[in-house]
Amino acid sequence: MxxxxxxxxxxxxxxxxxxxxxxxxxxxxxxxxxxxxxxxxxxxxxxxxxxxxxxxxxxxxxxxLSRYNRVIDYQPADLTASVEAGISLDSLQRELAQGGKFLAIEAPMSARATVGGILASNASGPLRFGYGLPRDWLIGIGVVNARGVETKAGGKVVKNVTGYDLGKLYTGSMGTLGIITEATFKLIPLPVASSALAAVFPSMEAAVDAGSQLLKQVYAPHGLQVVDSSVAQRLD
Missing domain, CATH: 3.30.43.10 (Uridine Diphospho-n-acetylenolpyruvylglucosamine Reductase, domain 2)
Incomplete structure (x- = not known):
């Protein structure tokens, strides 16, 4: 024990x-x-x-909250999904892929990282360059505050702008404002194809310069990350 x-x-x-x-x-x-x-x-x-x-x-x-992990509502035609906070990002993406949709957020260790944890910590990965942060895709949220009172904000439709956006307040709050229990996201169609390219450079300065040049191109990457040799050796 x-x-x-x-x-x-x-x-x-x-x-x-x-x-x-x-x-x-x-x-x-x-x-x-x-x-x-x-x-x-x-x-x-x-x-x-x-x-x-x-x-x-x-x-x-x-x-x-890992056992609190259901997909509550998934509407592929409306490009929205509501989920319980304990579902992992990888599990959610697999569910969404069955309807041809994709949640455009990324987080470290996505097989373990849960939706609630990603929102609470505002975690992200290299794809934030092309798609933004988790808060940009959140349209509704459920929270239980420190007194055990349930509160909800936002809604389940993409065009949903009324009053102060409490979802953005709770995102990154690290659990200090309450426990995130549910979240509703807007989705995008699953990309037809995607790929990753790894390149080796003689110095960090050369790598940063190449990255800067890539970002100026017409077809800029959705994600870009520069790592040193010790990290690169651990990449699959």
Whole structure:
């Protein structure tokens, strides 16, 4: 039991307990209990971004959302999808591909990274150059705040601009404003084809210069990343 709790450590601080809700009401109930007891709760998606943020004084409870992972609603014709926060990005992309659609966001370790965690940390990858950040594709969001109160913002249609965009406020908030439980995204058609090109340069300066030249071309890449030799050796 102690070893399993160590696996949920945040900056070396292990939680006293871990819960794994499968339903939204379970999330609400746990947060209400924690609020009444004064317990510190930390949401956990795939554990890929827990190194970010300040070092906690204590971790009373980790809420692992990986079992809260359904696709709630997928409308390929309307280019929208609503999902529970614990679904991994790779799993979501596979579901969307069956309808010929694609969510144009990227995150490190996408097989583990969850939608909620990606939004909470505003994680992204090289594709942000061509497609933007996760917040640019978010059109609706569900959150449970620190008192266990459910709130929703935005909607399920692409043209949805009324009032302050709370989705952008919650994106990058690192769980400090509440636990993200659901998200609705606008989608794009799945690309007919895509490819990646790797090139080796004699120096970092030469690589950066080549990248700058590429970005000036008519057909600029959607993503571009320059890495040093130690990172390049680890690439597949």
């Amino acid at each position: 102690e070893e399993s709790l160590q696996g949920y450590s945040i900056d070396g601080v292990a939680p006293k307990a871990v819960v794994r809700p499968q339903h939204r009401q379970e999330i609400v109930d746990v947060i209400k209990w924690a609020a009444a007891e004064g317990a510190a709760v930390f949401p956990w998606g795939g554990g890929t971004q827990v190194c970010l943020g300040g070092v906690p004084d204590r971790v009373d409870l980790v809420m692992d």
